[in-house]
Amino acid sequence: MNFLSYIYAFIIGVVVEVIGIILDIPSLIISILIYFIIAYFIGYPFLRMHLGKGNVKSTERFLLKSKKNPIYQLYYGLANGLEEEVDEAIQKINKRPYPSPVKKQHQLIHATFHGQIEDMEKLLKGMKRSTFTLYYQTIHSMLVNNLDEARQLIDRNPKLWMREALTAELLMKENRKEEAFNHGHVALLKTRGIQRYVLIRTWEREWGMLLNDK
Structure with a gap:
């Protein structure tokens, strides 16, 4: 604050x-x-x-000012590919008295960031089914190259921004860059605040997806 x-x-x-x-x-x-x-x-x-929609720079300023909160520190690290920030943040989250579901959600995000397949599987099995777990189950399927299953899971997800973001990831994995960018832009139109910031920074960093949103 x-x-x-x-x-x-x-x-x-x-x-x-x-x-x-x-x-x-x-x-x-x-x-x-x-x-x-x-x-x-x-x-x-x-x-x-x-x-709110917010632009990249204003959201980034907010996260940098709020890094004493490990959840904001985690999102900043995720967006910018900073392993030390992400690892330090999850250690703080695990030590603080957050509710168990909140800890598990962020442990799953952390495991996904590092591509830790077995940890993702264990966490997903112990979590209540939701659009959140469906989202990460789809990413898990992509990481193990089960793309047919990933497509089925995408179709089952009721949230448009999640379907579009996951479709973009899947198309990029198939080296269909132009189509991936199109779906990525749709996803960004349907996201807000920190989630939008994380997607933008991640795709800029990993795909070179430049956006006029500074």
Whole structure:
């Protein structure tokens, strides 16, 4: 969280309170206004990164400022192919009191990043089925070169951005670069925030997929 957000919220809150007193506005209304001001300045940056489109540089700045949070550190490392960042982040996640499903999800992401097939299989077997596990089961099928199974799993995934991103990965594996780029662009149109950033940076780095989104 940007410290300036707290400063801005405090200053504007004080100004609103002073104006309210001068204009004799009921204290309840002043309190409600101050609450919404604080919620906006503190919550907006977080929501924008997760739900808003955001461009690459603004999302990257957010992740760099938030790297004390190991989950954000992990996503930054994933996007930029930084093994030390990813490994350090997963160690921190494992030590912190996150819920077990959250830890397993990020352990699966970590294992996938390193191409650790056996670890992926063990984790997937112990996780509740969801679009998330279906996504990584598809990646697992690609890693073991079971492309027919990967296609079947892609068709079963209800999320459009996941289908398009996985199709792009599959086509790239088959050396059909132009088609892969087309599906990749569709996936990016359907993603937001950090997920979009991770896809963009990964594809730029691995495929040379240059995008006008800086």
